[in-house]
Amino acid sequence: MEKWDLYNKHRNKIAKQITRGDDMASDEFHLVVHVCIFNLKGEMLIQQRQPFKxxxxxxxxxxxxGSAIAGDTSQQAASRELLEELGIHYNFEKMRPQFTINFERGFDDYYLIDYDFNLNELTLQTxxxxxxxxxxxxxILxxxxLKKFIPYYESIIAFLFEGRHQYGSIRL
Structure with a gap:
């Protein structure tokens, strides 16, 4: 049973938690994180979801x-998701997300990191x-x-690749 902290529209945590799948009021939001790892060639590590997922x-x-669980900071959620899904230990504590996308039910923090390794070293969450x-x-595009990838906006995928080495939306 996964518990989530809830936030108001200004991203301030409110004194309420819910269980994943429970209804939220229209003025309640939750936190999601995404991590994108890039290798030295500039390629992104992508994963294929299970058929039963x-x-x-x-x-x-x-x-x-994935979603941050109750008590998680954004950075703790990013570390936990990366470890759970791929067996990668990475400390995000001194990082800010590169950007956040607001979606209907919450905030989605994106972390973009360069980290080169052998795919055989990963432990996939079955x-x-x-x-x-x-x-x-x-x-990826x-x-x-071909409808074989989650239908992200193409511009978001392009931004993930282009914006991975700096914060902000202006090229300096």
Whole structure:
């Protein structure tokens, strides 16, 4: 039973928690995190969701992501999700997310990191992940076109690749 802290529209934590799947009031929101890992070639690590995973079954997705559980900071949630899904230990405590996307029910923090390693070193979470691979921006966009990748906006995928080395939306 996964518990979530709830936030108001200004991202201030309110004194309320819910169990995943419970209804939230229209002025209540929760926190989600995504991590995108890039190798030295500039490719992103992507994962394929299990066929029995509820929502987006069998589709490819960015490196990892999930909801923050009660008590998690954004950074703790990013570390936990990366460890749970792929067996990667990474400390996000001194980082801010590169950007946050507001969605209907919450806030989605994105962390973009360069981290090169051998795919054989990963420990995939069998409940969620069936496969992983490195992919270029063009390969991901092609998978989206073929409906084999979660249907992110193409501009978001491009921004993940282009914005990974700096904060903000202006090239300096």
């Amino acid at each position: 509820k929502g987006w079954s069998n589709l490819w997705d960015i490196t990892c992501g 409940e969620e992940v069936q496969a992983v691979k490195w992919a270029s921006k063009e390969e 092609k998978l989206i076109e």
